Amino acid sequence: MFEARGLKKSYGALAVVRGVSLSVAAGERHGIIGPNGAGKTTFFNLLSGEAAADAGEVCMDGINLGKSPPDARARAGLGRSFQHNSLFAGLTVAENLAIAIAQRKKLYKIFWRGFLSRTEVFAEALDRAHRLGLGAQAHTRAAHLSHGAMRQLEIGLTLALRPKVLLLDEPTSGMSPEETAAIKNLIRRLPEELALLVIEHDMDVIFDLASHITVLDYGEVLMRGAPAEVRASPAVRARYLGMG
Amino acid sequence: MLKTVTRAPDVRDPLAAALVAAAAMAWLFTGDFGKEVLSEVAVFAIFAMSLDLLVGCAGLVSLGHAAFFALGAYAVAAFGVFVNLPMWMAMPLAVAVTAVAAAAAGFFAVRLGGVFFIMMTLAIGQMVYAFFLNSRAFNADDGMAGIGRVDFSFLALDSGEPAVFSAFAVCAAVAVFLLLRMVARSPFGHTLAALRRNEPRLRSLGCPVLRCKLAAFTLAGALAGFAGALAAQHNGFISPDLAFWTVSGEVLVMVIVGGMGSLSGAALGAALVILLRHHLAGLTEFWVFYLGVLFVLMVLFAEGGVAGMLSRLPRKLHRRGGNV
Numbered sequence: 001m002f003e004a005r006g007l008k009k010s011y012g013a014l015a016v017v018r019g020v021s022l023s024v025a026a027g028e029r030h031g032i033i034g035p036n037g038a039g040k041t042t043f044f045n046l047l048s049g050e051a052a053a054d055a056g057e058v059c060m061d062g063i064n065l066g067k068s069p070p071d072a073r074a075r076a077g078l079g080r081s082f083q084h085n086s087l088f089a090g091l092t093v094a095e096n097l098a099i100a101i102a103q104r105k106k107l108y109k110i111f112w113r114g115f116l117s118r119t120e121v122f123a124e125a126l127d128r129a130h131r132l133g134l135g136a137q138a139h140t141r142a143a144h145l146s147h148g149a150m151r152q153l154e155i156g157l158t159l160a161l162r163p164k165v166l167l168l169d170e171p172t173s174g175m176s177p178e179e180t181a182a183i184k185n186l187i188r189r190l191p192e193e194l195a196l197l198v199i200e201h202d203m204d205v206i207f208d209l210a211s212h213i214t215v216l217d218y219g220e221v222l223m224r225g226a227p228a229e230v231r232a233s234p235a236v237r238a239r240y241l242g243m244g
Numbered sequence: 245m246l247k248t249v250t251r252a253p254d255v256r257d258p259l260a261a262a263l264v265a266a267a268a269m270a271w272l273f274t275g276d277f278g279k280e281v282l283s284e285v286a287v288f289a290i291f292a293m294s295l296d297l298l299v300g301c302a303g304l305v306s307l308g309h310a311a312f313f314a315l316g317a318y319a320v321a322a323f324g325v326f327v328n329l330p331m332w333m334a335m336p337l338a339v340a341v342t343a344v345a346a347a348a349a350g351f352f353a354v355r356l357g358g359v360f361f362i363m364m365t366l367a368i369g370q371m372v373y374a375f376f377l378n379s380r381a382f383n384a385d386d387g388m389a390g391i392g393r394v395d396f397s398f399l400a401l402d403s404g405e406p407a408v409f410s411a412f413a414v415c416a417a418v419a420v421f422l423l424l425r426m427v428a429r430s431p432f433g434h435t436l437a438a439l440r441r442n443e444p445r446l447r448s449l450g451c452p453v454l455r456c457k458l459a460a461f462t463l464a465g466a467l468a469g470f471a472g473a474l475a476a477q478h479n480g481f482i483s484p485d486l487a488f489w490t491v492s493g494e495v496l497v498m499v500i501v502g503g504m505g506s507l508s509g510a511a512l513g514a515a516l517v518i519l520l521r522h523h524l525a526g527l528t529e530f531w532v533f534y535l536g537v538l539f540v541l542m543v544l545f546a547e548g549g550v551a552g553m554l555s556r557l558p559r560k561l562h563r564r565g566g567n568v
Contacts, residue, residue, distance in 0.1 A: 074448055099438045107431035108451055
């Protein structure tokens, strides 16, 4: 249902992504691992449209997303979270979520009626805050949240789009073990039909959650397979897991 | 429950009420000259509020907003003097022309971010200035005179009277305030505010940010054109100077002194700058210098401009009251 074919991206002479293909079925939990500088985040940027690919294409439900910008891809059902939190810092948790919900409902077209009268949006925002485990902080400004809570809201904003394909860029980076457990829980409770692509450095998290794993190295696919195969592969162990 | 999505409640509405009351007092208790100043304040309040939609709400700092002010003035003059249309028809037509021009200019400008947007709007403004400066049809740098005013004779009123025209201008300013407040409070307005806070994130949430920015730019331009159409009638005279970039700068000063993100603050800023100009200009030739000093002080010490200071006042008084 979601497919990338031969994606390439160079910055000057530096080829960061060198022909990566990948396809994800509905309901699949696909992990992407690789050493620093392997091109994982750049690959995500090519998928979400934040960066333009030099070659290759991205298809969703058989439709080529071509050169469409990030907002059009989001409307087509491609949601992403960012490696570095990207929130509306001055707004509360519930307000952040309400803005995201309003985009999904295309309310930005309405300029003649008050936003605050849309009680269904704010009811959904509070409900989502509770389900993210941020119920107690629903009226706290995003800037005043702990790092872990910010990461949860970061994912929650993307989920408010009800995406068909979800790209998570290092959801547990910089988190305490408890916070990591909360994120793992959150990912386990994702809708079943959702296709998930997740970049992650925490191997316990990835081997636990993913049904498929792609290993990137120097902008190319080093290997692809089930978690057990990847864990057993001598090439991956030597190159990445540091157990060679 | 949520009170607001983008801002805490504040004095904005009491300030608007106070401004309307002050306008009513000025209208009742000043002579013809006072009423001329009142008309000027009302026109620039509309101009400043339209810019506040861009600067304060969407975070788009334009240095070419006077282009649309001038376009509205020239368009109303063209329809009034060349085509001989009554002002009731010339005014909406002028606003429509300005809206189309703003949409065309915005098509290029909103693609650029930060300082490039500022430079683009500055360039567009100077292009409009250069066009009118060299246009024979509009008498080039001599400008045009003899622009009429809206006809209120069906109410047995003469709009040539300062009392009638200033009342009309103040009503127009109140109408624009209500319109822009409705927009700012709508989902569209909240989306613009979110765009100011974090544009990449809003885009990744599926918001067509370019279209939203273009809509804001077009609406702001059209309302600046409306202000220009009123200014042309008020002065009876137009010249290319209306489009010069210092006019754009002056209206930006009004917005910043009054308080970015506050519509009534922008109107207050317009009133302050125009009243200072009239009073200081009589006392000293260097009034622009003193206006500059005020501007620097406001930027350094008064976050949110005068409206921001007023909104913190109740809390300060409360705290002081508690200590006694």
